[in-house]
Amino acid sequence: MDLLSEGVPRMKKPLWSPTEYVDDIDRLQTYKVKLMQHQEETAHQLVQKINQIIANTSATALMLQDIAQLLGTAFEVDCCCLVSVTGETSDEATTMNWCADQYLGLPHPEEMFSMEQLLMHSPVLQCAAEPLTIEDISIIQKSLVIGCQYLPLPIKAVLAIPTRFSGNNNGVISLIKFQPYDWSESEKQLLKEVESACAIAFSQVAQAKLITHQQQYLQKGDQYQSLIKQLTLLSRSNLELNQMLQLVIASTAESLQADRGLLILLKYTDPLFRTQGKKQIPKAKARVVGEWAKATQISRTTKPETLDQQSFLVSECGLCQRPFIDSGKAVIFDNYTEQNDTPGAAPLFAIEQLPAVLLVPLESQGKILGFLVLQQATTRSWQAAELNLVEMVCAQVSNAIIQSQTLRQVQTLVDERTAKLQSSLELQAKLHERTRQYVEQLRKLNELKDEFLSNMSDRLRYPLTNMLMSIRNLRLPGIAPERQIRYMDILEQECTKEINLINDLLTLQKLESPHEAPQLESIDLNTRIQDITVAFEKKLAEKGLKISVDLPEESLKLQTELESFDRILQELLTNACKYSQHDTNVHLEAVHRVDQQIDQVIIKVTNTGHAISQEEATYIFDKFRRGKGRWTPGTGLGLALVKSLVQHLNGAIAVESLPISDSEQSEICFTLTLPQFSDESKP
Structure with a gap:
């Protein structure tokens, strides 16, 4: 025990009451040095009961409570303390x-003995497993500090053993009187026998705590992912910048469970600030553009009401x-009221009520655009x-601010x-339409050209064919004089x-060319x-026609x-x-x-014949164009020549087809x- 006492460092936290409680303790009935009352209960039976508790208890806290009660009763001690060790820090222990x-109703003492006092009174602390390493001693020491500091009476004897699972310490069993x-060897041996079963219980506690932490981590991760997704959708929305920033700070502060959140933007008044050295305070005006707070955190008397009160100089x-x-x-400040530099915007930040501050700059390409501030009432x-x-x-x-400014x-x-x-598109559309019209006109002109050449060749070939035939017939020997005269007439006509x-x-x-008046x-x-x-x-x-x-x-002149x-x-x-029906009248009318x-x-010229369709009326005055189904001998230039002559005289020509009932x-009428x-306008 002396070796164990020398290897354990001193503890700063107290373990039991001061010496004035010793007299009261001495009055209690002293324990007799004896073996356990239920000596017949073997270690095997005790391990089986621990395993049953592990198997039948779903809540880890109740499981450790039942095991502590079983061990305390089995070893007939005053107190049994189970401490699970899941990490290096004490706040992770269960x-x-x-x-x-x-001892349940006794008041807790105000002060405890130090660990040094505990170890100086041999044989206060004994271990079931010896020899122990420095790590084992440290774990037992920490477990006693954590688990025994609130016991009702001072500790006079401790039998402890660290538990191991998968080669690592995961807890400490402490029997306290x-x-x-x-402590007898049989008690130490029995405690060593139940160590492995308790190690399984501690491992389940650690596993349950790990699962709880992972669930909390996943839950927070889901919340954070949801927040990021929400903010991404906000940045892509068509909301006005200030409206979007208000939603951002509200979502962020509420998701992180802050008491208050602020979004502050800066407007620089010094155009040369970007060229100045670092760690210089710029000439800039800060303005709160978004704010969220729990209703109970800030009173109305401290919250600024106007925009001027929410603006200040950096x-x-x-x-x-x-x-x-x-x-x-x-x-990050746990308590900003302890700082010497009290902000000039103290009413805005309400430091007295919300002293814990997290301030993160909004930065883009080395320039601070503003701040996101989260405040707490407690650390x-x-x-x-x-x-x-x-x-x-x-x-x-x-990014949203830069995009909005851009x-x-x-x-x-x-x-x-x-x-x-x-304007360019409209002009292009007009040019495209004009080009399309030109292309269409060129296409039609090309068709007219082909049709013109075809008709022209027919008009030239037909008379020449007749003339050639007449010439050949005239050269025939023994042709009669009357036939010679007939062929000569044909030659003259053609x-x-x-x-x-x-x-x-x-x-x-x-x-059609530029002409004179x-x-x-x-x-x-008349x-x-x-x-x-x-x-x-x-x-x-x-033709049987009358006029x-x-x-x-x-x-009329x-x-x-x-x-x-x-x-x-x-x-x-x-x-x-040409186009009138037999035994019909041609009517000519002139009016002033x-x-x-x-x-x-x-002047109107009207005759009776086949109707002229609207489609035919559009090209009836073109060269070599005739109505469908109307082919009569001629040059095919008559109406085209009429149109050109009328335009030459600054007049107009039109055609109209009126159906005759029954x-x-x-009736085809050319107007x-x-x-x-007047005489004065005559050239």
Whole structure:
């Protein structure tokens, strides 16, 4: 025991009452040195009972209580103390004491003996397993300090043994008597026998505590992951910055169970601060943009009500200066009231009510944007996981602030670029539409060109074929004179057609090119129309057609170009002759109209024939274009020439097809509108 006493270091915590309690203890009945009363109960039976307790008890605390009571009763001691050792620190140990019934009601002493006093009184402490290592002695020493400091009477004898599980110490069994006692070898041997069973119980306690810690850790991890996910969604939302920051500080402070949380942003007033050296206090104004607090923590009298009270200068707040002095590190104070530098913003932080402070800077590229502040009414030990969570929140908040500032800075530029882009897109759309129209026009022109070449080749080939045939027939020997005359007539007719076709093409080309103003002259409209219709009567009569003319009663003078006017009427009458049904009438009408100072002459040529569809009306005035199912001999340039001549005279031409009731035929009306030039406008 002397060797054991020398190897144990001194303990600072007391173990039992001072010496004035010794007299009262001596009055108690002294223990007789004897063996256990139930000597017949073997170690095997005792281990079986311990195993039954382990197997049948679900709660670890009740299990240790039952084992302590079983051992205390079996060894007939005054107290049995079981202490599980799960780590190096005493706050991780689980303690369970059992005391005999006669000691349960005694008051606890105010002071205890020191461990040195305990070890000096031999044989107070004995061990069931000898020899012991320094580690075993230290574990027993700590277990006595932890488990026996609140016993009702001073300790006079202790029999202790450390338990081992998987090669490591996991607990201590201490048998305690409040009277001097010499422990027998049989008691030591029996305690050694139950050590392994108690080690299993201690291992289950450690395992249950580990599971509880892991569950708490997982629960906190889930809460923290949920918080990070919530903050990520907030940063991606369309909320205004201050509104988002308010939700961030509320979620963070509530998740970490803080009493109060603040989000503070800085506005620098010194543009050269970024070029200054480190550990300098900048010229900046701090403003609270988010706050959350438990309702019971801050009274209304200490909470600032206005925005001015929630703003302050960094140079006036010692608390906010710490991150600049510590190069952007987090600042933790268990009690900030003990610091010499009382902040100028004391009413805002309510240091008297919430002295424990955690202040983490919001930093981006070496620049502190603000602070996240969490306050507690009592001292709090911040875990590493909690600090990591706060740093992650600060990183997200810093990114959100930078993004918001960047968006505000470029918003005007984006709007301008968007407006320019919109204008460019509209212009591109117009250009695209115009290009599409040009492409469509080119496609149609290409089709017209192909159709023109095809029709032109037909118009040129057909007369030439007839002329070639006539020439060959004239060269035949012995041809009759009358046949020679017939072939000569064919040659003359076909040659005339070719000449007329070429003349019409030249006329169209001349009219479609930049042309001179028409050579106007005054004509008698009634006389001119009558002369033209008389010339067509014979041609119309050959097809069984009649012509009727409706002219003004008074002769009308028209300022126009005579050659062009005659050609227009001739082509319209020729067209009516070709496409009119047999035994129908061709009607020609001329009227003079003055409407809103516009002097016009309107001439209508109407015939009866097949209807003209809306699709055909769109191209009926094009070169070599005819209505579907209408093929008659001719150049195919008549109506095209009419349109060009009308435009040359600054007039207009239109066609209209009106169906006749109870008939498959329609009235086809060509309306010619010519301006009536005055004498003063005559060139």
